[in-house]
Amino acid sequence: MRVAIIGTGLIGGSLALALKQNGFASRIIGVDHNQDNLQKALSLGIIDEGSLLEDIYDHSDVVLLSIPVNAIERLLPQILDQISENTIVADLGSTKERICKSVEKHPKRGNYVAAHPIAGTENTGPEAAIPHLYENKQVIICEATESIPEALKLITAMFNQLKMNVIEMTPSQHDLHIAYVSHLSHISSFSLAQTVLNKESTEPEIFKMAGGGFSSTTRLAKSSPEMWNPIITQNKENILIALQEHIENLQGFWKAIDDDDSAQILQLMQKANKVKDKLKG
Amino acid sequence: MRVAIIGTGLIGGSLALALKQNGFASRIIGVDHNQDNLQKALSLGIIDEGSLLEDIYDHSDVVLLSIPVNAIERLLPQILDQISENTIVADLGSTKERICKSVEKHPKRGNYVAAHPIAGTENTGPEAAIPHLYENKQVIICEATESIPEALKLITAMFNQLKMNVIEMTPSQHDLHIAYVSHLSHISSFSLAQTVLNKESTEPEIFKMAGGGFSSTTRLAKSSPEMWNPIITQNKENILIALQEHIENLQGFWKAIDDDDSAQILQLMQKANKVKDKLKG
Numbered sequence: 001m002r003v004a005i006i007g008t009g010l011i012g013g014s015l016a017l018a019l020k021q022n023g024f025a026s027r028i029i030g031v032d033h034n035q036d037n038l039q040k041a042l043s044l045g046i047i048d049e050g051s052l053l054e055d056i057y058d059h060s061d062v063v064l065l066s067i068p069v070n071a072i073e074r075l076l077p078q079i080l081d082q083i084s085e086n087t088i089v090a091d092l093g094s095t096k097e098r099i100c101k102s103v104e105k106h107p108k109r110g111n112y113v114a115a116h117p118i119a120g121t122e123n124t125g126p127e128a129a130i131p132h133l134y135e136n137k138q139v140i141i142c143e144a145t146e147s148i149p150e151a152l153k154l155i156t157a158m159f160n161q162l163k164m165n166v167i168e169m170t171p172s173q174h175d176l177h178i179a180y181v182s183h184l185s186h187i188s189s190f191s192l193a194q195t196v197l198n199k200e201s202t203e204p205e206i207f208k209m210a211g212g213g214f215s216s217t218t219r220l221a222k223s224s225p226e227m228w229n230p231i232i233t234q235n236k237e238n239i240l241i242a243l244q245e246h247i248e249n250l251q252g253f254w255k256a257i258d259d260d261d262s263a264q265i266l267q268l269m270q271k272a273n274k275v276k277d278k279l280k281g
Numbered sequence: 282m283r284v285a286i287i288g289t290g291l292i293g294g295s296l297a298l299a300l301k302q303n304g305f306a307s308r309i310i311g312v313d314h315n316q317d318n319l320q321k322a323l324s325l326g327i328i329d330e331g332s333l334l335e336d337i338y339d340h341s342d343v344v345l346l347s348i349p350v351n352a353i354e355r356l357l358p359q360i361l362d363q364i365s366e367n368t369i370v371a372d373l374g375s376t377k378e379r380i381c382k383s384v385e386k387h388p389k390r391g392n393y394v395a396a397h398p399i400a401g402t403e404n405t406g407p408e409a410a411i412p413h414l415y416e417n418k419q420v421i422i423c424e425a426t427e428s429i430p431e432a433l434k435l436i437t438a439m440f441n442q443l444k445m446n447v448i449e450m451t452p453s454q455h456d457l458h459i460a461y462v463s464h465l466s467h468i469s470s471f472s473l474a475q476t477v478l479n480k481e482s483t484e485p486e487i488f489k490m491a492g493g494g495f496s497s498t499t500r501l502a503k504s505s506p507e508m509w510n511p512i513i514t515q516n517k518e519n520i521l522i523a524l525q526e527h528i529e530n531l532q533g534f535w536k537a538i539d540d541d542d543s544a545q546i547l548q549l550m551q552k553a554n555k556v557k558d559k560l561k562g
Contacts, residue, residue: 137492176484181490186494193555199461210462213463216466217498217501222557233541249475253524260517266510275474
């Protein structure tokens, strides 16, 4: 299978490495508007050749989009315009409503599978790519019935070969849920980092005492702003609601602490403790 | 050296394992008001014998307190009342102002060293104890000049043998800094978990999509409420200020998102990105 990967950073690069290792891809063609990244991906052996987008169509059985979600929304209709009847396209973006909407009436909508693998790290670029990124993770497929059976079957098989667990849901369900379990975590992390960085101006040694807990809660603050900015724009309404609820919960903590209401603080923490049963490890 | 450890959970148990392994302790006497924990610590080989608090004084060269901070504040003066001239006491609590205050006029204040090793996991109890918990971590010592040189020397040597880096600061500096880099992270994590758990009532499948990012930002929400409640009480004023600043930063994000102010969102994330330079790994 000849696979074109548009975007050769952490997400696309890791996918390229894994698909080459497991034999799904016989050849990987990389496309990246960042020539430095493309060169790095080539020299790291992540892709077999670099290409311009317009040159991939005659040489690709599968086209995978691992670029920021605003770029997916813009490029996906153009790519569907260009592909042959037999080429399958999938995206790996963190939002699904606007991306699905962008091609809902496209004559080749069936050739496209809307996907979101729940995997990543806070690092960016081809040098951050790791072949095992996707193993034992979830991948969401949206509007499965809008894809032709051949497309759905191929992309599902690809994810299964990566040892991923495929879950189907609607784009609106996806975007609502992911606002809570991913997008909110990122904003919280960015904001926590910001709070302590601001404090550093008057307390220059404040990071000396930062331990594992701080690292864990602010790990996502190292994520790429260029990737996260369009995600926030595309999932604005869900994020505003989730973020508002989180702010209100923090205000509830603040009030209980201010009131010396130790019983209430204890109860809030005991309730939050139930997350133990929801998460493995 | 005969070492009594008051509190045989994660913190005390890990310390016991390490001090026995590195030869600092020839014998470990464990004290715990929870008889189950004491039995577990004994059967796991973490302590050599269990004891009542009142029976440790004739048999201990060093007494280490690894119990909730309100219990440290209450017991520390009583322990200083009972120890011999040659016994050294140290605590490992996450707050320092009120604990230091509780013994500031005590005739045996010099025998006590106020310490806080910045190490831990979200797990609790003797079964969570691990011997390498403290390696290559920071430990804060407060009011070093209030301890007699022999006490300071012994406890510093103990932490150095654990491969810890000793930093000295005042209790008020400690409590201010730790509010930002630890206590705030815990409250944020408890609140994030609470926000998603609340949403589960209407969206029962919401945790299906939780990946590494959510796990990382809510790991601390698994922490012991019984340990954290008194920490919050003791560091109330600093935590209220830090939490208020964090809430305001989140409100800043909310407003920028609501205003579609993409340039501002990008700038907030780029600033937060600087946390990369502050944290290793």
